[in-house]
Amino acid sequence: MPNLEEWIPNRKAKQILAEIRKRGIVSKFDLLDLSGLTSSTLTRMLEELTSTGWIEESGLGESSGGRRPLLYRLKHDRGYVLGLDVSRATTRLVLCDLHLEKIDSASWQMTERMTPDLLLQEVVQATRRMTAKHALEPDKILGMGIGAVGPVDRAKGMMLNPLYFPAEGWSQLPIGPKLERELGVPVMLDNGANTALLAEYWAGSQQYRHLLYVRAGVGLRSAMMSNGQLVYGAVDMEGSVGHMIIQTDGPPHPERPHVFGCLESFVSIPVLEKQAAVRLKQGRRSVLTEWVDQPDEVGFPQLLKALSADDRLVTELFTQAATYFGIGLSNLLNILHPEKVILGGPLITTNELFYQISTQVALKNTLYYPAYPVTFTRGKLSDDALAVGAAAMVIDRLTL
Template sequence: MPNLEDWIPNRKAKPIFAEIRRRGVVSKFDLLEMSGLTSSTLTRMLEELATSGWIEESGLGESSGGRRPLLYRLKHDRGYVLGLDVSRASTRLVLCDLQLEKIDSASWQMTERMTPDRLLQEIEAAANKMIAKHGLDRGRLLGIGIGAVGPVDRTNGTMLNPLYFPAEGWSQVPIGPKLERMLGVPVLLDNGANTALLAEYWAGSQQYRHLLYVRAGVGLRSAMMSNGQLVYGAVDMEGSVGHMIIQTDGPPHPERPHVFGCLESFVSIPVLEKQAAAKLKQGRRSVLTDWVDRPDDVGFHHLLKALSADDRLVTELFTQAATYFGIGLSNLLNILHPEKVILGGPLITSNELFYQISTQVALKNTLYYPTYPVTFSRGKLSDDALAVGAAAMVVDRLTS
């Protein structure tokens, strides 16, 4: 199979292609200014990219006194990419064109029966079905990107030891090599927070130099981007935000009892469920008692329903969790100073209360507030973010 880097063999043509992709539609004049190439060299690069089908002409731009410049854009159907989001509650597969427009998708619930082998078989069947359904040339399938629960080994394509998976076997899973053999295309792996941030970047945040992404759900996951590049550490950093110590004499981490008072001990779906069950056992009044037979049966969907009903107990629990989350965000802001913070995950997207309280607390505890002009937003892509970002990772590699 061809390496992704070899699809565009001319090294000088790669930054031209990358700039056209980044800007959507761009004039030859702007490309000349950006690239520093001579007019004849740039013309040759553009002709080469157009002949091989990567770009196409898109009319004429506005004149600045002379001839109207030619405009160029990506040829979206030159190739196709698959993006896979492997998360604790569900897994999603998307098929996208080069502009990351979604063509098709499939999803699976991560039940106790969804072992790695079973999931990979489902993914292989779904990918082949999508390609056949849309009549795509398999030779134009560039590869598949995977955004998985960390920690991951990106080099070897392995999911290491993620927490909270319902099924057995989700430790030391060589998901990259396995899918490469099954689908016959290159596979790239990164943690899901990084791929979600990539997706949000390409969905309209390219104007920001420093971006922070935090996802709050079953656990806490984060990613950072600076000058359009993801920031990596010596080890996978996706879950590190959850281990930020908020209160040294606080409760132990749900899965790591030797760690006390970290952010994930106060903010996660499992923690909220356990807190609600404990309060019901203490005799606290709540509409939850009408919906479950036992306190331990309380699930996240019950909590959201109670929150919508203005249940006092559940509102109290969400307010407390959002406050702690806001404190954690303020620590990140004080250390990293991003221009924009994108928040995602079920705790953010499923209710307004959590988002509003957490962002207000974060700002009030941030150095230089209110002059520090940080922007908060919810993710634009919601459930598709991690998978679409994984597909973006494959397109990015074309110009590496």
């Protein structure tokens, strides 16, 4: 099983491949300027990458007075990569080509019976079905990337102690080594927020130098990119945004009762479900009482349905959560100053109210705004972002 770094042994060729991938289609003249190589060296690198199947010619560019330059692009079917998103509600597997176009996919609901052993067995079987279905030779699969709920140990390929999984066994799980042994390909692990940001970067945000991604759902997850590179700390930072203290005398964290008033105590799906149940027990009127027998049975689907029906109680709960989320976002903006903020997760993608209120509150409380023109957007890839970004990690490693 070759290391990903060994597929292209020449360092200069890797640099050229990275430039071609970043720009999609690029001329030889532009590559001369970007690479700093001599014309003869660049020609040799392009010939090497073409002969080994990593790039292909893509017609001729516009002439600037002389001969029209050759255009090059990454050869999409030189290899294929797998991306696995291990999340609390749903796990997704995608098969992508080198342009990150999705070729096939599979998904599983993360129920109480979905233990790590069962899920990994399903993933291995689905991978084999996909490769057989598309008639892919084993050496066409370059590797698998995993975007998992943090915290994770990237070096060991291990999920450490994630919260809220319905089934047992997800702590201290060496998911990378286990899948590497079963599949016989290199496997890389990172937290899901990082892989989601990586996917959104390759989906059309390469022009931004500083990107922030925040995902709001069962918990809060975030990632930061600077100059096209993910930002890492001494420990996994994915869940740190949820532990931002915004009210020192606030409620305890749902899973860490010694921590009071952190953002995740006000903003998450479990918190909204719990608050709705409490209000119903207090006698508040709501259409929710027509859909559940007991207040504690209220789930996120019922909350969304009530929100669409303009239910006063549920609208109030979502408005409050969005306001707190906006305050948390403004703190991040005032510290990190990203050019673009990409928001994802069920709380963002399933309703307009939460997105609009949270972004308005964030901007209102941001230092230097409007002189500091930060851009907010929803993620382009929605539910596939974490898995596609995990696949992108594998392609990135080719050029390291």
